[in-house]
């Protein structure tokens with residue numbers, strides 16, 4: 001008989017925009033973790049003929065579906081702005097699909113013998129629904145100034161827009177409150193130093 005099947009550790013990875021969350025996720029993947037990206041799954045579900053599109057069409061109407069069969073994002077943004085309840089409706093369609101798809105990916109990773117599964121969940125601190133699926137939460141943290149500086153450098157978003165995005169996300173305090181492990185990735189943290197912290201976290205999680 002094959003050796004007893006041990007369950008991989010499942011962790012949630014989160015951090016504000018520009019914290020370095022994706023960089024940390026990629027480092028963990030290089031160390032052998034399987035990365036499951038909630039944002040990517042959500043984009044696929046609302047992409048051309050994605051899994052959410054039938055319900056979106058039925059709930060909001062044909063005019064919210066573009067010619068490719070994808071969610072018409074600008075139009076939906078406008079609706080959500082005018083009618084905040086629409087966001088909750090949209091989320092009630094998308095979130096269960098993201099959960100379902102993430103579980104499926106996780107099951108595949110388990111079957112493939114992955115030692116560590118990392119769920120990259122940008123809004124983990126904002127959403128209670130993940131807690132029972134995760135063994136631990138890893139938060140990437142840095143100062144708001146560092147977030148601003150990184151995001152402005154990598155995109156052409158204006159400072160005010162980035163400030164608005166940061167303000168709309170969970171505060172550092174809220175995010176740290178749900179953390180089992182915090183990686184501090186401030187402006188004075190080199191990529192090598194970040195890699196060291198990621199290595200330590202990975203060992204904690206059994207990699």
Ligand code: ADP
Nearest residue numbers: 017018019020021022023150154189190191194
């Ligand atoms: P997030 O996924 O949290 O939005 P990213 O991982 O994409 O953030 O990082 C934002 C930007 O900052 C990227 O261009 C990344 O390469 C850079 N970066 C992140 N951490 C460091 C670091 N410790 N040293 C140098 N550059 C970094």
